[in-house]
Amino acid sequence: MIEPKIQEQSSVDGVQTRVKFYQTGTFTAGNRLLDKELRTVQSSQERSNAITCGHRACQGCGEALGARYALDAAIRAANGNIIAVNATGCLEVFSTPYPETSWQVPWLHSLFGNATAVASGVAAALRRQGKDHIRVVAQGGDGGTTDIGFGALSGMFERNDDVLYLCYDNQGYMNTGVQRSSATPPTARTATTPAVGKAPGNPFGIGKDVPRIAMAHNIPYVATASVANLHDLEEKVTKAMSIHGARYIHIFVPCPLGWAHATRDTIRVARLAVESGVWPLFEAEHGEVIHSSPIRRQIPVEEYLMTQGRFAHLFKPKRDEERLSALQAIANKNIERYHLIHEEANA
Amino acid sequence: MLKQIEGSRGVAEAVALCRPKVVCAYPITPQTHIVEALGEMVRTGELPDCEFINVESEFAAMSVAIGSSAGGVRSYTATSSQGLLFMTEAVYNASGMGLPIVMTLGTRAIGAPINIWNDHSDAMALRDAGWVMLFAETNQEAVDLHIQAFRIAESLGTPVMVCVDGFILTHAYEQLDIPEETLVTKFVGPFQPAYELDPEHPVTAGALVGPEAFAEVRYLAHHKQLQALKRIPALAEEFLQQFGRDSGGYFHAYNLEGASTVVVGMGSVVGTVLDVADELRKNGHSIGVMAITCYRPFPFDTVREALKRAERIIVIDRSITAGMGGPLAADIRLALENRLLPVHTIIAGLGGRPITKASLKKIFERAPLGELPEITFLDLNWDMVKNELGAEVA
Numbered sequence: 004m005i006e007p008k009i010q011e012q013s014s015v016d017g018v019q020t021r022v023k024f025y026q027t028g029t030f031t032a033g034n035r036l037l038d039k040e041l042r043t044v045q046s047s048q049e050r051s052n053a054i055t056c057g058h059r060a061c062q063g064c065g066e067a068l069g070a071r072y073a074l075d076a077a078i079r080a081a082n083g084n085i086i087a088v089n090a091t092g093c094l095e096v097f098s099t100p101y102p103e104t105s106w107q108v109p110w111l112h113s114l115f116g117n118a119t120a121v122a123s124g125v126a127a128a129l130r131r132q133g134k135d136h137i138r139v140v141a142q143g144g145d146g147g148t149t150d151i152g153f154g155a156l157s158g159m160f161e162r163n164d165d166v167l168y169l170c171y172d173n174q175g176y177m178n179t180g181v182q183r184s185s186a187t188p189p190t191a192r193t194a195t196t197p198a199v200g201k202a203p204g205n206p207f208g209i210g211k212d213v214p215r216i217a218m219a220h221n222i223p224y225v226a227t228a229s230v231a232n233l234h235d236l237e238e239k240v241t242k243a244m245s246i247h248g249a250r251y252i253h254i255f256v257p258c259p260l261g262w263a264h265a266t267r268d269t270i271r272v273a274r275l276a277v278e279s280g281v282w283p284l285f286e287a288e289h290g291e292v293i294h295s296s297p298i299r300r301q302i303p304v305e306e307y308l309m310t311q312g313r314f315a316h317l318f319k320p321k322r323d324e325e326r327l328s329a330l331q332a333i334a335n336k337n338i339e340r341y342h343l344i345h346e347e348a349n350a
Numbered sequence: 351m352l353k354q355i356e357g358s359r360g361v362a363e364a365v366a367l368c369r370p371k372v373v374c375a376y377p378i379t380p381q382t383h384i385v386e387a388l389g390e391m392v393r394t395g396e397l398p399d400c401e402f403i404n405v406e407s408e409f410a411a412m413s414v415a416i417g418s419s420a421g422g423v424r425s426y427t428a429t430s431s432q433g434l435l436f437m438t439e440a441v442y443n444a445s446g447m448g449l450p451i452v453m454t455l456g457t458r459a460i461g462a463p464i465n466i467w468n469d470h471s472d473a474m475a476l477r478d479a480g481w482v483m484l485f486a487e488t489n490q491e492a493v494d495l496h497i498q499a500f501r502i503a504e505s506l507g508t509p510v511m512v513c514v515d516g517f518i519l520t521h522a523y524e525q526l527d528i529p530e531e532t533l534v535t536k537f538v539g540p541f542q543p544a545y546e547l548d549p550e551h552p553v554t555a556g557a558l559v560g561p562e563a564f565a566e567v568r569y570l571a572h573h574k575q576l577q578a579l580k581r582i583p584a585l586a587e588e589f590l591q592q593f594g595r596d597s598g599g600y601f602h603a604y605n606l607e608g609a610s611t612v613v614v615g616m617g618s619v620v621g622t623v624l625d626v627a628d629e630l631r632k633n634g635h636s637i638g639v640m641a642i643t644c645y646r647p648f649p650f651d652t653v654r655e656a657l658k659r660a661e662r663i664i665v666i667d668r669s670i671t672a673g674m675g676g677p678l679a680a681d682i683r684l685a686l687e688n689r690l691l692p693v694h695t696i697i698a699g700l701g702g703r704p705i706t707k708a709s710l711k712k713i714f715e716r717a718p719l720g721e722l723p724e725i726t727f728l729d730l731n732w733d734m735v736k737n738e739l740g741a742e743v744a
Binding site: 083084085086088089095096099100101102104106107108109110111112113114116117120121122123124125126127128129130131132137154155157158161162 | 371372374399400401403404405406407409410413414415416417418419420421422423425439440443447545547548549552553554555556557558559560563
């Protein structure tokens, strides 16, 4: 965790003041305020580069960004010795249209629902060949993780296989045309939960909180992350790579196409999800939460919802107060559960 | 070495001699004894340097095998029935990716209604999955086919399924000759991986292939199966030279020369068929038997040649394609090309129904008299069927 940075600065009249920069940690917008060794190197030819430019992701794709940062961090952590296993989905489709590929690491795709099991097999093969220095990272979208690949994911966790699994959660089946998944939030409009009828959008359910389900397996490391905070994501991947056994990072990746927001707003939408408590950022080890990233200035959930066309029916033709407050209640519960509001931070 | 052991144990010992490095297991009757035995061998060290991975489903079993085979080691699993169907997507994927996985299928019926006993419904359901499919006639052949299977798989980059009749073979105790390790090691050779997942030389495996190249990929898969068709009898010959046993190849021919009636079957039923045929031959019947070992790829040319003097053919099918008939009979008809001769399908032994000598004898005797219909359900209980159909058949 990067703590807020305190710097001595002299103002115009020459008076020395202590300035607390919140542009660190969760709130870091760029590199310039970070210490040099913490900065992400974007333009160096030496930087690790799991997925090259030229792939076919949509403009503003959160998954492409999240995958690049996560995989790059994994590459750095393993000195380049990684094998990536991919579930079927947007990431697989936009990165490998034969005969092209964007992957600069050995990359294996089998099916939609089996990336974890395939990764377990690769890990076993490496172990049997004495190639312990090569690490296995598996990845997929929320459909491949929380729905069709859920059994295999749980199996990999339960066996504690030496695999880091990265879930890029854009809250729906975007590759097939924006259908609902078990990660789609209540009220969200998708192609299979259209914004029509008495309760437009995805119905409220009990929910499926896969990071907490992962924690229930008592695996060594579980974390949530967001493309709104790439440094935090990198740190979490780096930490996960320092651990052996089953590890899980669930990454919030907005989808401009599916969520109907401006392509330039991907990071903003992700940030609002964090700041509203919709997307809590935390880490857990062996089933216990060990750290959560505080919200500096809490915003109402509707500020997050209003950025996206998939929630437009909550505001027009008239405000759906009942369901807006139910969504706020979910965020409040997150804030309470993960202690996301620190009194000091809000002072 | 001769051993009095269960068929499953024999298969497990043969697989162990081939030194797989990853064995994935998910329990389903009747294949369980095979993976149980392998699991124990891994624990005791009898099968050294091998990971035995208990997975949460057959889909995962095949998926782990896909990962470990692509990851560079010899990989094995076994399944039956519903398990094969549950892993279907991964079964096709393994062949599509050209991974030399060997799997034992302890053949069993498919539900509904649920039934744990033997027939070939499971194998037939996946006959188009792009795997080499070999059917063992006896437990000794099951042992021998597994040793050949790894060699076929790895020399061509194709998965191989060895079909062993559930219960009838897998659970039968008999004397089996388990080959010497040195001979097996020499025959099978070191593992030949399909891919090198090497960070120094990264490859992308399993890419999205569009209309511009998909047909070519499928053509190459077909070509590979045609190569397997050449390789399989050659390897059976090599096996004969090294182990002194005639196992595998396309099919086993019993008294086909000059036989006017030829009975075609696959798997353990052939033993019963041979007994009946022997008795009938003593009574002056002209009857021969063809036991198909190599079901996929199907050796059309050789089968055609071997059947060219037959006047009628009886095919014992251990499964039914409802609305069509017997799948093996369909392939035999295809092999005969334009020859017009009676091909009688006997749907027999579904869901573990015993195939008795007495019932087969009646069938074989009726065939030359021209009394046999195109399809016969062996020993069908008509009272039960009529009861269900009611007025429809009254």
